[in-house]
Amino acid sequence: MSIKYGLLALLSDADAYGYQLRSRFESATGSVWPLNIGQVYTTLARLDRDGLIEGIGTDGDGRAMYRLTNAGRTELSGWWDTPVAHADRPRDELAIKIALAITTPGVDATAILQTQRRETIRHLQDLTRVKRQSDPDDLSWRLVAESLIFAAEAEVRWLDHCEASLVRHGRTRKTKPGNTSGAADGDSVKDPQATEGTTR
Amino acid sequence: MSIEAGKHRPPEHTGQVLVLRDVVRVHGSGDAEVRALDGLTISIAAGEFVAVMGPSGSGKSTLLHLAGGLDTPTSGTVRVEGTDVGALSVSGRAALRRRHIGYVFQDFNLIPTLTAAENVALPRELDGTGRKAARTEAMAALAELEVQDLADRFPDEMSGGQQQRTAIARAIIGKRRLLLADEPTGALDSHTGEAVLEVLRGRADAGSAVVLVTHDARFAAWADRVIFLRDGTVIDTAGVDSAEELLAHSR
Numbered sequence: 001m002s003i004k005y006g007l008l009a010l011l012s013d014a015d016a017y018g019y020q021l022r023s024r025f026e027s028a029t030g031s032v033w034p035l036n037i038g039q040v041y042t043t044l045a046r047l048d049r050d051g052l053i054e055g056i057g058t059d060g061d062g063r064a065m066y067r068l069t070n071a072g073r074t075e076l077s078g079w080w081d082t083p084v085a086h087a088d089r090p091r092d093e094l095a096i097k098i099a100l101a102i103t104t105p106g107v108d109a110t111a112i113l114q115t116q117r118r119e120t121i122r123h124l125q126d127l128t129r130v131k132r133q134s135d136p137d138d139l140s141w142r143l144v145a146e147s148l149i150f151a152a153e154a155e156v157r158w159l160d161h162c163e164a165s166l167v168r169h170g171r172t173r174k175t176k177p178g179n180t181s182g183a184a185d186g187d188s189v190k191d192p193q194a195t196e197g198t199t200r
Numbered sequence: 201m202s203i204e205a206g207k208h209r210p211p212e213h214t215g216q217v218l219v220l221r222d223v224v225r226v227h228g229s230g231d232a233e234v235r236a237l238d239g240l241t242i243s244i245a246a247g248e249f250v251a252v253m254g255p256s257g258s259g260k261s262t263l264l265h266l267a268g269g270l271d272t273p274t275s276g277t278v279r280v281e282g283t284d285v286g287a288l289s290v291s292g293r294a295a296l297r298r299r300h301i302g303y304v305f306q307d308f309n310l311i312p313t314l315t316a317a318e319n320v321a322l323p324r325e326l327d328g329t330g331r332k333a334a335r336t337e338a339m340a341a342l343a344e345l346e347v348q349d350l351a352d353r354f355p356d357e358m359s360g361g362q363q364q365r366t367a368i369a370r371a372i373i374g375k376r377r378l379l380l381a382d383e384p385t386g387a388l389d390s391h392t393g394e395a396v397l398e399v400l401r402g403r404a405d406a407g408s409a410v411v412l413v414t415h416d417a418r419f420a421a422w423a424d425r426v427i428f429l430r431d432g433t434v435i436d437t438a439g440v441d442s443a444e445e446l447l448a449h450s451r
Contacts, residue, residue, distance in 0.1 A: 114436045117428070121438035124421035132398075149418055156417035164255060 003035065003043045008068060008076040011053060017063040018044055030134075030141035032148065047072070094155070098162055109166055117159045124152040216279075217378050217409035218267055219243040223276035225262050225432075236262040237273070238432035244411060246377060249404035251412045251420035254429035260413045261382070263429070267411060268301050268380050269293040280378055298327045302371025302379045306386035308363040310355040310370075316342060317351040320370045327374070341369040345399060361392035368399055372408070379403055379410045385419055397422045 003025075010016065010024050021044075022035045044066060047053045052072035056065050068076070094116065101109040131145040225237040237259045244250050254260050265271040266278050269285050272293075278285040281300050288296060297303075310319045321338035325331060342348040345365040355363055364384060371379055381400060385393030393416075401422050404410045412423060420426045428436040 114428075118436065118438040121417065121421060121426050124417060125423075125439050128418075128421040132401075149421075152421075153416070153418040160255070 003039055004047065005076065005079045007040070007043055007047065008052065008072055008079070011066060011068040012073065012076055015056060015065050015067040017059065017065050019063070028140055030138075030144050032144055102166070110163060113159050113163045113166070117156060120152050120155050120159065124149065124156070127152065215245045215247075216243045217246050217281060218411065219277075219279040220263070220266065220273075221277050221279075223266060223273045223278060225259075225266065225271070226274045235432050237266070239276070240429075240433060242427065242434065244409045246409055247404055247407050248425070249401060249410045249412070249423040251414055251423035251426045252429060253414060253417070253420055253426060257431075258429040259432040260429055262432075264303075264380050264382050264411065264413055267378070268303050269297045295327070298323050299374065300376050300378055302368075302373075302376045304364070304367050304371050304379065304381040304384045306383040308355070308360075308367045308387075310363055310367055312355050315352050315354055316347065316358070316366045316369075319355070319366060320373055323370065324374055329374075337373055338369070341373040342366065344372070345369045359392075360388050361395060364388060364392075364396050365399065368396070368403075372403060377408050379408050381410070381412045383413060383415070385414065385416065393419065 006025050007021055010021050010028075016024070018040045019037065022037055022040050025035055026033075044053065048055060048066070050071075051069055052075050053066045054069050056067050059065055098109065098112065098116075101107045101112045127145060127149050131142065131149065134141060134145065136142070220240055220242050223237050223240045224235065227234045227236055240259070240263065242250075252260050252263060262271070266273055266285070267280070269280065269288075270293075272278070272286045280296060283296060283300075285293060285296065310316075311322070314322065317335060317338045320341050321331075321334040324334035324337055329337070339348060339351060342351055345368055347362055347365045347369065350358055350362055350366070355366070358366065364387075368379075368384075379400065384396055384400070388396060397419050400410050400412060404424070410423075412419070414420050417426075424439060426438040427434055428438070
């Protein structure tokens with residue numbers, strides 16, 4: 001999540017000082033992504049330098065107030081108008097981990113999938129509980145929670161799919177006579193079968 | 201799985217509403233033999249909400265049929281409220297179902313020629329309760345599901361969500377403590393499905409044992425414990441560690 005656009009969006013609503021921006025950001029997103037106040041000040045300084053916001057002096061308590069400039073407004077509307085590209089999201093550590101688990105000899109990919117699924121279900125239970133306890137009228141926060149819930153659900157589906165694919169892949173390999181693939185490769189493929197056997 | 205074994209409580213425990221022990225269910229014989237359940241052991245306590253997930257053919261439906269007294273195991277035991285289901289006659293199992301087990305289906309299974317109240321009252325009437333008393337109980341069950349205003353409507357005059365609430369009212373009438381739900385959200389949109397989960401969660405919090413079969417992790421996450429089935433056996437269990445925490449939060 002880009003703090004830059006978050007701050008611009010908040011400043012388009014009202015002039016504010018750093019600490020206010022942090023609490024408004026967190027209340028809009030249900031404190032799912034807590035902001036470090038240092039990050040807020042660094043980002044404000046950069047936005048000021050780039051002419052997207054400007055300082056308008058201090059309030060009664062001596063806190064530096066900022067407002068959005070016209071350039072900032074243009075930058076912000078560009079953000080609203082542009083869909084979030086997949087390439088802009090961080091690398092998916094889980095997908096990389098599973099891919100490596102399958103190709104690394106001696107690693108039990110099925111065990112990794114099951115451990116991950118337990119963790120993701122636990123996370124989903126936490127999110128569900130938090131959502132049930134939240135104010136039903138707080139739409140903004142509810143939609144953030146649901147975004148996380150749907151993402152976790154998709155992850156469980158993908159983990160199920162990985163597990164089924166591993167089993168199917170293992171079976172295909174086993175029934176194919178004259179399979180001369182490398183031993184290292186064969187080890188990792190046989191693992192899910194072995195694990196499945198021991199859980200009976 | 202060691203997690204299951206570690207949490208295993210003796211089936212004699214009075215709090216256990218449903219106990220399956222070493223259950224095997226074989227359909228067919230010879231080359232056509234299918235082991236739908238292959239040594240399944242689970243127990244579900246009063247007040248506990250358990251979700252069962254697994255691909256088609258993993259044994260989910262067989263598990264529900266056995267728990268619901270619609271079928272008996274090839275070997276092993278199934279106990280509902282302490283009663284060995286396999287030792288009962290066909291009529292004994294029917295009586296057990298009417299008194300102790302509520303079943304909720306994906307397609308509601310309401311009788312189209314009966315009103316909501318008549319559908320809900322039916323299991324009580326079949327069990328010998330007088331018509332008037334059964335109607336009073338049905339109205340109370342409908343009120344609990346907040347659909348008492350629809351008591352005199354026929355199923356085709358209600359939305360999917362309203363029909364499912366009526367079906368759940370039918371499943372809980374008569375103080376039955378075992379509630380079995382087979383994909384109850386399958387025919388409902390996301391919001392209505394969630395409202396059904398709210399109801400099931402509420403039943404568990406009120407002391408029922410609830411078993412939910414679902415494909416949907418989002419709905420399974422309402423449960424205290426999520427069991428994963430593959431090839432007729434439990435391969436994994438999630439949510440066990442947070443069960444106590446969940447209880448603490450739900451008070």
